[in-house]
Amino acid sequence: MNGDSKKKIVKEIKIDIDKCIGCRACEVACSAFHANPKYSSINPARSRIRVVMDELNNEYVPILAGDYTPAECPGRHTFLINGKQYSECSFCRASCPSRDLFKEPDSGLPLKCDMCESDPPLPEPMCVQVCRTDALTYVEREEEVKEEEVSEDEVEIGLDALIDKYGLQKIEETFARMSLAKKG
C-alpha cells in the first residue's frame, strides 16, 4: 500500500447462531442505549440489532442493522438452513423500502449499527455485554486502509454519535443554521 494509507482499528461483532437462544436481551440493551436521553426507554423496534425468530425450528439469527438502501433488490435468493427455506430478506441487514425493519418507528429514518460509539467509549458494545450465551462476541483488529476511507467512516460514526446525543432535529437545525451563516 502507498504512503497515504493508515492503520485503522476494525471493530467486529462475531455472531454464532448456534449459541443464540432468542432471549432478545441484545434488542433491549441496544434500544435503551440509543434512547434519547440514554436508557430512558426500551423499544426493540428502535434496536439496531434484531433477532430473526423461527421458534418451531429452534433457529434464532441476530442481524445487525447495515446500510440504508433507497431501492429494494431486483432479485431474490433463498437460504436453506437445516432443511427449512428462508427468503433472502429474512437475514438482510439493510434498511430498505420494502419492509419496516431497521427504521426509526416515529420518523421512519433508517437505523444503522454504530458499534455503540460513545464518549467515554464502552469496553464492549451493549449487545455483546448482555449476551449471556456468547452468541455475540466482540473483536478488534488492526487493518491498513486508504486515508479517505478512514475519514468517511469517522464522519459517519461521529454524526451518528451526535444524533444519538442531541437528537436528529437539533442536528438538522444546527446544520441549516451553519449553512446559512456560511452562505451569508
Ligand code: SF4
Ligand atoms: S442476547 Fe445473545 S442469545 Fe439473546 S437473542 Fe441476543 S444474540 Fe441471542
Ligand code: SF4
Ligand atoms: S453494537 Fe451497539 S449499536 Fe450495534 S447492534 Fe449492538 S448495541 Fe446496537
